[in-house]
Amino acid sequence: MPRWTLDVQSHVREEMLDITRQVEALVRNADSGIVTVFVPHTSAGVTINENADVDVQRDMLAWLAKLVPNDASFRHAEGNSDSHIKATLVGASAQVPLVDGRLLLGRWQAIYFCEFDGPRRRAVDVILGS
Numbered sequence: 001m002p003r004w005t006l007d008v009q010s011h012v013r014e015e016m017l018d019i020t021r022q023v024e025a026l027v028r029n030a031d032s033g034i035v036t037v038f039v040p041h042t043s044a045g046v047t048i049n050e051n052a053d054v055d056v057q058r059d060m061l062a063w064l065a066k067l068v069p070n071d072a073s074f075r076h077a078e079g080n081s082d083s084h085i086k087a088t089l090v091g092a093s094a095q096v097p098l099v100d101g102r103l104l105l106g107r108w109q110a111i112y113f114c115e116f117d118g119p120r121r122r123a124v125d126v127i128l129g130s
């Protein structure tokens, strides 16, 4: 099963990075199948959402922060329980159909790596299954 790993560098504690082009470049010469984008981290995730208006990403991060405040009284001693909870809310994987080397994303859809405890250097696995 073809598999690749992307290096992703986040720049602030919380951000959404569009990784669609990097994923596309990896699977461009493949035939068809299901592309799984998997984030092997516990304080980051991946989601598919709008790429047209950057305010959508800003609103998403702002509302996740309202849902899960950083200063809540968590037990986890590392001090990043909000990051873990946000990572679970967005999920660790996303699937996109691939047809003749083309990702079947909607016109306004992009694949976003979601950082919740940056800045960090992260890995994103891209797996092509049938």
Ligand code: ZN
Residues within 6 Å of the ligand: 076, 078, 079, 080, 081, 084
């Ligand atoms: Zn932790």
